[in-house]
Amino acid sequence: MEITYYNILLPVPTEGVYTYFSEGLLHTGERVVVPFRKREITGIVLEKIEKPDFECKEIIMVCDNTPLFSKEYITFLKNIASYYTCPMGLVLQGILSEKILNMEISDTEPVKKHPIKDIILTNEQQEIADSIQLNTYCCHLIKGITGSGKTEIYQEVAKKVINSGRQVLYIVPEISLTPQLIERLSYRLGVEPSIYHYKLTHKARKKHFTDFVTDNSKFMLGARSALFVPAKNIGLIIVDEEHEHSYKQDESPSYHLRDMAVMYGNILNIPIILGSATPSAESIYNAECGKYVLHSLLERPNNATLPKIEIIDMKATNLIGSMIAEPIYDELSNIVKRDEQAIILLNRKGYSTYLYCQQCGALAECVNCSVGLVSFKSKNKSLCRYCNTEYNILTCSVCGSKIFQEYGYGTEKIEEFLESMFPDKIIRIDTESVSSIKTLNKNLKRFENKEANILLGTQLIAKGLHFPEVTFVGVLGIDNLMALPDFRAMEKAYQLLVQVSGRAGREHLSGKVYIQTMNPEVPIFNMLDNTDLEFYKWELSRRNITQYPPFTKLARLIFSYINQEECYNTAKITANTLKSLKEAANLTIYGPKDATLAKLQNKYRYEILIKSSTNSDLNKALIIAQQIFNKCKKGAMRLKIDKDPYFMM
DNA sequence: AGCACGCCGACT
DNA sequence: GTCGGCGTGCTC
Ligand SMILES: [Zn+2]
Ligand SMILES: [Zn+2]
Numbered sequence: 001m002e003i004t005y006y007n008i009l010l011p012v013p014t015e016g017v018y019t020y021f022s023e024g025l026l027h028t029g030e031r032v033v034v035p036f037r038k039r040e041i042t043g044i045v046l047e048k049i050e051k052p053d054f055e056c057k058e059i060i061m062v063c064d065n066t067p068l069f070s071k072e073y074i075t076f077l078k079n080i081a082s083y084y085t086c087p088m089g090l091v092l093q094g095i096l097s098e099k100i101l102n103m104e105i106s107d108t109e110p111v112k113k114h115p116i117k118d119i120i121l122t123n124e125q126q127e128i129a130d131s132i133q134l135n136t137y138c139c140h141l142i143k144g145i146t147g148s149g150k151t152e153i154y155q156e157v158a159k160k161v162i163n164s165g166r167q168v169l170y171i172v173p174e175i176s177l178t179p180q181l182i183e184r185l186s187y188r189l190g191v192e193p194s195i196y197h198y199k200l201t202h203k204a205r206k207k208h209f210t211d212f213v214t215d216n217s218k219f220m221l222g223a224r225s226a227l228f229v230p231a232k233n234i235g236l237i238i239v240d241e242e243h244e245h246s247y248k249q250d251e252s253p254s255y256h257l258r259d260m261a262v263m264y265g266n267i268l269n270i271p272i273i274l275g276s277a278t279p280s281a282e283s284i285y286n287a288e289c290g291k292y293v294l295h296s297l298l299e300r301p302n303n304a305t306l307p308k309i310e311i312i313d314m315k316a317t318n319l320i321g322s323m324i325a326e327p328i329y330d331e332l333s334n335i336v337k338r339d340e341q342a343i344i345l346l347n348r349k350g351y352s353t354y355l356y357c358q359q360c361g362a363l364a365e366c367v368n369c370s371v372g373l374v375s376f377k378s379k380n381k382s383l384c385r386y387c388n389t390e391y392n393i394l395t396c397s398v399c400g401s402k403i404f405q406e407y408g409y410g411t412e413k414i415e416e417f418l419e420s421m422f423p424d425k426i427i428r429i430d431t432e433s434v435s436s437i438k439t440l441n442k443n444l445k446r447f448e449n450k451e452a453n454i455l456l457g458t459q460l461i462a463k464g465l466h467f468p469e470v471t472f473v474g475v476l477g478i479d480n481l482m483a484l485p486d487f488r489a490m491e492k493a494y495q496l497l498v499q500v501s502g503r504a505g506r507e508h509l510s511g512k513v514y515i516q517t518m519n520p521e522v523p524i525f526n527m528l529d530n531t532d533l534e535f536y537k538w539e540l541s542r543r544n545i546t547q548y549p550p551f552t553k554l555a556r557l558i559f560s561y562i563n564q565e566e567c568y569n570t571a572k573i574t575a576n577t578l579k580s581l582k583e584a585a586n587l588t589i590y591g592p593k594d595a596t597l598a599k600l601q602n603k604y605r606y607e608i609l610i611k612s613s614t615n616s617d618l619n620k621a622l623i624i625a626q627q628i629f630n631k632c633k634k635g636a637m638r639l640k641i642d643k644d645p646y647f648m649m
Numbered sequence: 650a651g652c653a654c655g656c657c658g659a660c661t
Numbered sequence: 662g663t664c665g666g667c668g669t670g671c672t673c
Binding site: 005007008010012014017018019020021034035036037039052054055056057635636 | 667668
């Protein structure tokens with residue numbers, strides 16, 4: 001028997017490519033089990049190579065009859081590694097869990113049939129659907145307000161793709177993957193779609209994974225991770241709510257799902273559909289540059305009218321309970337009197353959001369993180385919202401006093417106040433008040449059944465929920481959002497306000513949206529109509545002037561370590577070396593400075609921000625930064641490279 | 650990431 | 662003289 005040598009990609013946080021030999025013939029994309037130190041792990045065959053000049057171990061076994069991974073999939077892995085300057089082994093580890101990589105492919109049963117309900121597309125929808133060509137790469141961006149019928153277009157194109165014999169992958173944010181969506185899709189497809197998200201039981205995940213991988217099922221609805229299910233016959237990828245920040249992965253490789261879907265579509269040479277009521281500024285820019293094709297859906301569904309939006313200047317009105325602008329309060333009184341429904345949106349959990357020492361005025365901060373504590377009255381505790389450390393008794397770190405003055409307000413304080421004014425008319429929804437999906441759904445049902453007039457909550461209630469009876473939305477915390485140290489702060493605020501406006505007065509009732517702010521002069525308040533690209537013109541011109549993405553490429557390097565001085569020194573050396581490079585002419589390097597979270601879970605954090613006019617120069621700098629770091633790091637010091645960062649905190 | 654190797658303090 | 666602390670470095 002002839003011995004052949006193969007490069008195997010292993011899910012380990014290194015480059016991950018190791019050479020093994022085998023007596024049998026192997027194929028690219030097959031899974032194999034190999035010895036690695038004292039462990040046995042599953043890897044992927046990359047290619048056959050000549051006998052290397054070092055000792056190799058033997059492959060223990062081959063797992064697949066036919067390769068699980070296509071050549072395109074392996075190209076995809078390589079491109080992710082190169083774009084995010086992330087070792088390939090770490091890419092594999094970051095996108096496929098060990099359980100998935102070891103998943104046994106068993107026999108499948110025919111997918112379950114489901115009754116069909118056909119719908120008729122409007123001319124506008126049909127035209128867009130018809131303009132999407134199959135079997136060739138093109139990225140389509142569909143901008144259409146909530147309920148304008150984006151989903152109908154997705155389904156129409158999906159049917160065409162399935163009829164042509166290929167598979168469709170439909171990706172939505174985790175939070176939107178609801179039983180209602182699954183049911184709607186089942187009616188349209190005539191079969192039950194495969195489902196994929198991290199909360200599935202192992203048994204269910206195995207079934208859905210196998211069905212889609214073997215082409216037994218033609219349609220998969222999934223969250224972010226579904227993109228990496230190695231199906232070999234995908235003919236269309238749809239990314240709904242493409243602007244969603246939850247599509248950005250926090251851990252390495254910190255990829256953005258939308259960008260990865262576009263990258264994969266390019267490799268597979270298939271169409272991509274991105275949809276959103278409020279696309280990201282990046283995507284609109286890409287459409288303007290001709291990289292994407294923009295389709296705007298302008299018709300509003302069922303003659304629904306845009307709600308009346310009013311900006312309330314908090315400096316020129318009474319604040320009821322020192323928190324709620326009088327017009328919002330009056331409107332709530334009317335709602336309760338007329339037994340209608342309203343939503344109050346506030347982006348802060350807890351009771352008081354700022355706790356100041358009564359003696360010396362110092363702000364109470366978490367001992368592990370440089371973050372202000374928030375009090376929770378129901379728990380009689382204060383909490384750090386980053387590390388969840390609980391404080392039963394606060395002690396001032398400056399003067400030792402134990403008496404604190406409470407300022408600022410979160411949902412708990414607003415609830416207490418509204419409850420005192422309108423007893424038994426309020427339901428509060430945030431991650432504090434609803435511990436499980438069950439209580440969340442129970443509370444939503446109670447509101448739907450009109451058991452309360454006012455729904456109070458955090459962003460949790462702004463996304464994807466549909467309450468036909470709501471005629472009033474009050475937005476309390478938009479100033480917090482706009483004040484974040486993030487060049488996307490205005491974009492986030494705009495997206496949130498447009499979304500909540502879509503919640504008020506759909507169908508037969510006309511609605512009102514009141515937004516209270518200390519900064520009524522902010523231009524976005526006049527752009528919430530969202531029928532044209534006015535906001536995007538304004539936002540993109542700001543980004544251009546300040547040289548932020550999409551006009552430049554950005555990466556953030558976060559150094560973290562228990563020893564503050566050594567952490568700073570390593571960051572400083574890295575920054576200085578980068579500044580002395582010959583490529584530095586095309587780079588702007590900021591820092592090191594205290595990261596926005598200067599201390600997190602007892603580790604000090606410094607950050608360097610690198611801005612570049614080209615992707616290649618940025619990548620060169622990132623590779624060099626990693627090398628410098630590897631050379632001078634101490635102990636458990638960490639460097640996190642975040643390309644195209646989203647959370648600027 | 651694991652896991653071993655290795656070089657110093659305190660324990661039978 | 663040896664058990665175990667975790668700092669350092671490699672894994673085909
Ligand atoms: Zn903390
Ligand atoms: Zn004090």
